[in-house]
Amino acid sequence: MMVPNDAIVGEIISCKDCSSEYEVAEISNGNVLLKPAEQVGEDWGE
Amino acid sequence: MKVSITFDRLRWEEKALSDAAEAAGLEATLIDSKGLIFEIPKKNEELGDVVLQRCISHYRSSLLTLTLEGAGLKVINSYAVAETCSNKLATSIALANAGVPTPRTFLALTSEAAGEAAEKLGFPLVLKPFTGSWGRMVTVVRDRGTLQSLMEYKEELANPQEQHMYYLQEYVKRPPRDIRAIVAGDSIVACVHRIAPPGEWRTNVARGATSKAFKPDKELHEMILKAARAVGGGILGVDAMEPDSGYLVHEVNNTVEFKGAQSAVGTDIPAQLIKYVAQVARR
Numbered sequence: 001m002m003v004p005n006d007a008i009v010g011e012i013i014s015c016k017d018c019s020s021e022y023e024v025a026e027i028s029n030g031n032v033l034l035k036p037a038e039q040v041g042e043d044w045g046e
Numbered sequence: 047m048k049v050s051i052t053f054d055r056l057r058w059e060e061k062a063l064s065d066a067a068e069a070a071g072l073e074a075t076l077i078d079s080k081g082l083i084f085e086i087p088k089k090n091e092e093l094g095d096v097v098l099q100r101c102i103s104h105y106r107s108s109l110l111t112l113t114l115e116g117a118g119l120k121v122i123n124s125y126a127v128a129e130t131c132s133n134k135l136a137t138s139i140a141l142a143n144a145g146v147p148t149p150r151t152f153l154a155l156t157s158e159a160a161g162e163a164a165e166k167l168g169f170p171l172v173l174k175p176f177t178g179s180w181g182r183m184v185t186v187v188r189d190r191g192t193l194q195s196l197m198e199y200k201e202e203l204a205n206p207q208e209q210h211m212y213y214l215q216e217y218v219k220r221p222p223r224d225i226r227a228i229v230a231g232d233s234i235v236a237c238v239h240r241i242a243p244p245g246e247w248r249t250n251v252a253r254g255a256t257s258k259a260f261k262p263d264k265e266l267h268e269m270i271l272k273a274a275r276a277v278g279g280g281i282l283g284v285d286a287m288e289p290d291s292g293y294l295v296h297e298v299n300n301t302v303e304f305k306g307a308q309s310a311v312g313t314d315i316p317a318q319l320i321k322y323v324a325q326v327a328r329r
Binding site for chain 2: 008009010011012037038041042043044045046
């Protein structure tokens with residue numbers, strides 16, 4: 001999975017193949033830890 | 047001056063706002079609200095002069111804003127504004143009471159009453175959830191049979207507000223586009239047409255609508271600012287339509303997304319929004 005160089009903790013990364021979304025949980029010594037992103041909620045929006 | 051930007055889903059907008067704040071010489075901190083805990087009463091210790099609330103979840107945003115205001119912090123937008131904008135009925139009431147032209151709207155508290163309201167509105171009509179965004183569950187209802195089916199589906203929902211109560215609005219004949227104005231305080235920062243994609247009547251960018259720069263005339267300019275004031279003001283996305291009968295404001299958004307608008311206008315939207323944030327912090 002490609003993570004942009006300027007990604008920061010909290011950013012959402014999408015898998016190009018399956019569109020699954022992951023959130024950047026930690027960046028340490030060039031290693032990026034991802035966790036599954038929250039699913040869209042009924043109260044989400046603008 | 048320190049600005050905290052709280053989020054729960056970091057989008058292009060929040061990063062752009064943070065960059066704009068730094069460029070303006072402010073100390074900006076992006077804070078993931080999902081990891082925050084507060085003992086009540088919260089003390090205003092580390093979140094700075096002003097908080098720009100950018101959570102995508104209404105309830106998370108609302109409770110966080112309530113807590114931060116309780117600690118004496120300035121939050122953009124305020125709890126009162128967020129509550130008005132996040133409930134379509136509250137928005138309609140605020141617009142109507144301020145004399146802002148808005149589509150004819152009914153509240154019905156049972157499915158039987160919704161049928162009566164539909165007769166008064168006539169078909170087609172638009173059925174909307176009270177909360178939610180991006181055009182989700184917003185439906186054109188073209189006849190009584192379809193309304194009956196939708197009501198049966200709604201009765202199966204888990205959310206009591208959406209299960210038994212109805213927000214019905216007139217279907218406004220308009221070009222396949224609407225108007226999105228991004229407002230900060232007393233200024234319109236940017237204004238665009240949102241053009242619905244083929245086969246879609248909704249004009250949400252989240253539904254594939256495209257944006258094109260648009261300059262409002264004097265009447266619409268004043269109407270947009272009046273709508274923003276009607277809900278309490280702040281950083282807002284005011285949505286309007288342009289039927290033959292004249293402009294109508296149909297929605298005001300509390301956590302406005304502006305990536306689509308930014309692609310269509312030359313104005314640096316995040317820089318202008320941060321300028322307003324700094325003004326609020328100095329008050």
